[in-house]
Amino acid sequence: MTTAIAGPAGSTRERAHANRTAPRLKQSRAPYLFIAPFYVLYVLFMLVPVLVSLWLSLTEWVGLGTPHWVGLRNYRLLATDVSFHRALGNTGVFVMIAVFVVVPLALLIAQALNTRGLRVRDLWRTAYFVPIVVSPIIVALIFGLIFDRQFGLLNSVLRALFGTGGVDWLGDPDLAKVSIGLVMLWRWTGYLTVFFLAGLQAVPKELYEAAALDGAGRIRTFTTVTLPALKPVTAFVVVTSFIGAAQIFEEPYLLTGGGPAESTLSVTMFIYRAAFQRQQFGYAAAAAVVLFVLVFGLSQLFNRLFGIGRATS
Amino acid sequence: MSATTSPIRTSTHASVRSSAGARSRRGLLYLTLVLLLLAFLAPLVWALSGSFKPRGDIFAYPPKLLPDPFTLHNYRALIEDQPFAQWFVMSTVVAVVATVVSVFVCALAGYGFAKFRFAGKRLLFGVMFSSLSIPFAVILVPLFVILVKTGLGSPWFALIVPWVAPAFGIFMMQQYIVQSVPDSVLEAARIDGASEFGIFRRIVLPLLRPSLGALAVWTFLQSYNSFLWPLVLVSDSSQYTLPLGLQTLFVSEQRQYDLVMAGAVLAVLPAVALFVLLRKQLLEGLSTGAVKG
Numbered sequence: 001m002t003t004a005i006a007g008p009a010g011s012t013r014e015r016a017h018a019n020r021t022a023p024r025l026k027q028s029r030a031p032y033l034f035i036a037p038f039y040v041l042y043v044l045f046m047l048v049p050v051l052v053s054l055w056l057s058l059t060e061w062v063g064l065g066t067p068h069w070v071g072l073r074n075y076r077l078l079a080t081d082v083s084f085h086r087a088l089g090n091t092g093v094f095v096m097i098a099v100f101v102v103v104p105l106a107l108l109i110a111q112a113l114n115t116r117g118l119r120v121r122d123l124w125r126t127a128y129f130v131p132i133v134v135s136p137i138i139v140a141l142i143f144g145l146i147f148d149r150q151f152g153l154l155n156s157v158l159r160a161l162f163g164t165g166g167v168d169w170l171g172d173p174d175l176a177k178v179s180i181g182l183v184m185l186w187r188w189t190g191y192l193t194v195f196f197l198a199g200l201q202a203v204p205k206e207l208y209e210a211a212a213l214d215g216a217g218r219i220r221t222f223t224t225v226t227l228p229a230l231k232p233v234t235a236f237v238v239v240t241s242f243i244g245a246a247q248i249f250e251e252p253y254l255l256t257g258g259g260p261a262e263s264t265l266s267v268t269m270f271i272y273r274a275a276f277q278r279q280q281f282g283y284a285a286a287a288a289v290v291l292f293v294l295v296f297g298l299s300q301l302f303n304r305l306f307g308i309g310r311a312t313s
Numbered sequence: 314m315s316a317t318t319s320p321i322r323t324s325t326h327a328s329v330r331s332s333a334g335a336r337s338r339r340g341l342l343y344l345t346l347v348l349l350l351l352a353f354l355a356p357l358v359w360a361l362s363g364s365f366k367p368r369g370d371i372f373a374y375p376p377k378l379l380p381d382p383f384t385l386h387n388y389r390a391l392i393e394d395q396p397f398a399q400w401f402v403m404s405t406v407v408a409v410v411a412t413v414v415s416v417f418v419c420a421l422a423g424y425g426f427a428k429f430r431f432a433g434k435r436l437l438f439g440v441m442f443s444s445l446s447i448p449f450a451v452i453l454v455p456l457f458v459i460l461v462k463t464g465l466g467s468p469w470f471a472l473i474v475p476w477v478a479p480a481f482g483i484f485m486m487q488q489y490i491v492q493s494v495p496d497s498v499l500e501a502a503r504i505d506g507a508s509e510f511g512i513f514r515r516i517v518l519p520l521l522r523p524s525l526g527a528l529a530v531w532t533f534l535q536s537y538n539s540f541l542w543p544l545v546l547v548s549d550s551s552q553y554t555l556p557l558g559l560q561t562l563f564v565s566e567q568r569q570y571d572l573v574m575a576g577a578v579l580a581v582l583p584a585v586a587l588f589v590l591l592r593k594q595l596l597e598g599l600s601t602g603a604v605k606g
Contacts, residue, residue, distance in 0.1 A: 030509035034425030035437065037418045041478035047442055052455035063458075073430060109349065112342055126592055127350050133588045135538035136359070137556040138577040140362045141563050145570060151372030153359055160375060164336030233600075239446075247448040249541050254560070261530065267543070268450040276545055277453045284454050292451040299446035 030171050050292070056285035063279050074286035084199055084287060085269040086262045091246060094266065097181040098245035102188050109189065110196030111226075125197060128190030136187070140254035143183050144170075147255070170256050173263035180251050180264055188244070192237050197302070199233030200226070235306030239299050246295045357581075364388070364574040371570050387575035397576065400558035401550065403468070406584065407554065408536040411476040415532045416480055416525055423486025424517055428499060444480045449541065457545055468552045472543060476536040482528050488601050489524040490517070526591045529599025533586055555580045 059067035078084050087170065113124050131139070146153045147169035148235055160166035169179045203226065211221045227234075249268040252258050258265035258273070275284035336339045358378075366382035369478055391397050425440055452475075460466045460474070494517055502512045518525075540556045547553060553561070558574045562569045588595065 028429075028431075028509070028534070031425045031431040031434075033510075034429070034513070035422045035441075038422040038441065038478050038483060039437070042441070044445065045453060045474055045478065046447065047453035049452035049459060052449065052459060053451055056455060056458070057593050112346060115339075115342060118342075122593075125596060128353055129592075129596065130357070130585070130588070131353060133534060133584045134581050135540070135556055135584070137540045137560060138360075138581060139356075141559065141577060142356050144373075144550055144563070145360070145363075146356060146575075148372070148592060151374070153355075153376055156376050181546070186353065186356070188563065194596050198597070216514050233557070243446055243448065247450050254563070258534075264375055268448070268453075270543070271450050275457075281454055281458070286456060287315035288451045295448050295556065296443070296446045298442065303443075303446075 006213050028174055041265075045232050053285045053288050056282055057289045059282040059285075061281040063275075063281050067282065070282070075290075077283065078290065079288055083262055084267075084270060087265045087267045087279050088264065088266055090252075091178055091248065091267045094180065094184065094248050095242055095245040095267055097184055098188065098241040102185055103179065103234075103241055104190050104191060104222065105185065106192035106237070107196050108198055109193045111222075113193065114200040125194060128193050130190065131272045132191040133167070134187075136250035137185055137254060139183060140250050143179075143186075143251075144255050147179050172293075173260050176256050176260060176264050180248075180255065181260050183250065183255070184248070189243065191242065195233050195237050196230065203229040227260075230305070235302065239302045239306075243295060243299055243301070246291070327355045331439065344495070347466050360574050363571075364578045366571070368571040371574065387571045388579070391572050391575045393561070395558070395572065395576075396553070397558065397579070400553050400555045401551060401579075404537055404555040404580075407451065407469070408476075408533045411473045411536040412529050414473070414477045414530045415479060415482060417527060419482035419486050420518065420521055420525065421513070422483045424488045424494075424513055426483065427490035428494065428496070428581065441483055443478050444552070445484075446599055449475070453541065453545060456458070460546075468543075468547050468549075471546050472554065474535070475539070475542055476532055479532065479535070482532065485528055485531075485598060485601065486521070492601070493524075494520050518542050523594045524598045524601075527594040530587050530591045530595045531599070533587060537584060 056067060058069060059070055060070045060073070061067035109128065112118075113121055118124075145151075149155065149166060149168050149171060152169070153163035154169065155167055166174065170176050190194065207225045207229065208221065211225050216224065247268050248266045249272065252264040252266050252269055253272070256264045256270050268291075271284045271287050271291070274280045274287060362378060362380055365383050365385070366373075366377075366500065367382065367384050370377065370380070370382075379417070422441070426434070426441075452493060456475070457466075460471045465471060498516060499512055502516055507515070521544075538556065539554075540560075543554045543557050545555060551559070557574075559580060562572045562576060
């Protein structure tokens, strides 16, 4: 309709040109109408709740009647609340497990699956991915039985192999964290492997050929070719894992109830408990705001560092 | 990205290196992969097998892989004595509606971001993308309060709400559209006088079919598997979703492990079936965005 695209649009160069001259649509309402449904829902169910959370966090409210304004009192209480500190610390541990155990393991598996000539790569990839399809509550229920002190599958296997069983997987404060870490490992590793494998397969093979010509060994090739090429994927995977682990709930809620002695209490569980078991809505909102600041702030920082999430086209 | 493309296939090196050492290394690789596979699948296989065992046998030592005696009692008890069908319908209907709405919203917005230039695009995209980093726990309390206070707390509506506008879906659509919808087709349609929405509906949507499938599976699973939100929202047991219902079997006085196992198997079936049907699109659709960054 405008001169720029009047010619027969065919060659790549012309297409690129047409794309660049698309600003003729600047006056058009079309793009705004396309994105409008999302923003309406976003404002209603995301932005407004976040703002309400901020406001609620400055009140004391039992869920009935009118919230009572208390200023920053909830935050001052949180600052000295041992349970909240534990929840933050535990969640930090879960985040560390996700980022420094699950992510590297996923990368290793992806690297193995990317071995040239590997048979039925798709089958492996699919099988490892399956756990993520299973609802977290079913995962927690099954693992609850696996970790059972007396009868659990894990202790049965240990007894058969080493003659020792009866490990109190969920009853010991340190082991309980390990158990939750194992469940995270089981749930997330295969899922993240899919991303790494896709990344590995997108590395131009010329780079590997060049490295081979230069006489680079396995490790050098990995550090000089593979890792840099994987940077965008790694960034994405790390940020996603971070956000996922920072809001862990089902596993501690169902497996340990946050115990023993709050050793697996997560921040999300703390928020849930405050609001829906203790009717401290304002206090729960304040904890939620702290979580928001931490997660949102850190992931924006990561995004900026790695340069992900910019509009492309 | 298919299984046949091996990015490091360099014919010369392949022949030079196929020595005995490489063969044993390969054997080790397969062994590791098989062991890992067992670890990944064992819990599910154990649950499957347990669902056909009488209660006393589930914890028999040593654990039996094959149920003997084999019984369907757990399934019968679950379906006849528990409102399992009700839970199932609740979860499925909610997830299907959420999926249909969400896929449409995401395709629209993804297309808007992929193929147009407009004032404020960078900012709007950034706002959308950054909502990925808002933990659900942050909106949990206020969303509950808002929906209940405005009378919109009915599970049929409120259970759907959190899944209808996922930024992840928009990002996925946007990446896919940039790569696979040629501008020339759009321009040609414009020259023919097609309306913008007509172009979207008749040209773009059909081209998006593979990635729409991926997004649909993803959204369905998110909603179908969700636990925290239904836990907070639904108090009436006749409106329990599957995860809530299964949880009641687990936390009841006598832990009904046998029923839990049967329920877990039945609940997971639709999810696994969907995944098997659309796994190729899903696995590849998921990673398109991440690879390019």
